[in-house]
Amino acid sequence: MKKIVLIIVLAVFGTLSSNAQITKVDQEVFGMDCAPCAYGLERGLNEMEGIEKVRVSLNDGKAYLDLTTNNSLSLKQIQEEVKENGFSAKNAEVVLEGQLVKEDNTLKIRVNNEEYYFTSNTEQSLVNSLQPGKVKVRGIVQDEEDGQVTNKWKIKITEVL
Numbered sequence: 001m002k003k004i005v006l007i008i009v010l011a012v013f014g015t016l017s018s019n020a021q022i023t024k025v026d027q028e029v030f031g032m033d034c035a036p037c038a039y040g041l042e043r044g045l046n047e048m049e050g051i052e053k054v055r056v057s058l059n060d061g062k063a064y065l066d067l068t069t070n071n072s073l074s075l076k077q078i079q080e081e082v083k084e085n086g087f088s089a090k091n092a093e094v095v096l097e098g099q100l101v102k103e104d105n106t107l108k109i110r111v112n113n114e115e116y117y118f119t120s121n122t123e124q125s126l127v128n129s130l131q132p133g134k135v136k137v138r139g140i141v142q143d144e145e146d147g148q149v150t151n152k153w154k155i156k157i158t159e160v161l
Contacts, residue, residue, distance in 0.1 A: 020096075020099060022074070022095070025093070026065075026092065028061060029062060029089060030090050042054050044081055050073040054066075073112075096137055096155075101132060122156050137160055139157040
C-alpha cells in the first residue's frame, strides 16, 4: 500500500514540475502612438488569465509581461490580444519552459499547444548544450504576419537557463 501511495505522489509531483509554459514575454507592439493607446493595451492584457504583471511602454513600443506559475497561455493568445486592441504584434523576446524533441532531424520545443523551431542563426554551442527533455530557454521569436499567426514559431535561442 505504501508503494502505491508513493507512486501516486511521485506521479502527481512529476506532472506538476514538468508543466510546459511561457514565463516571460517582451512583445514588440507596432501602432501605439499615444498614452491612452498604451493604457488600453495594458488593461486588455491584464484581463488575460495567467498574466501576473504587465507594463506597456509607449517609448519602447513594447508590452512587458510576467506570467503566473503553471499558466497555460500561448504566444498566439497574447498576440491576438494585442491585435484586438488595434495594434500589430512584432518580434517577442520570450522565456520558455518546455519539452525539447527531435523529429525528422529537426529540433523544436513544445510548450502547451505551440511548437518553437530553432532558426539557423541560433548559435550551435547553445543547440549542442540542450538535451531532449525539459528545457528552459530565452529567445527571440520572429514576427509573423498578423493574419498568419499559428501555433508554430521560429525562435532564435539566445540563452539556455
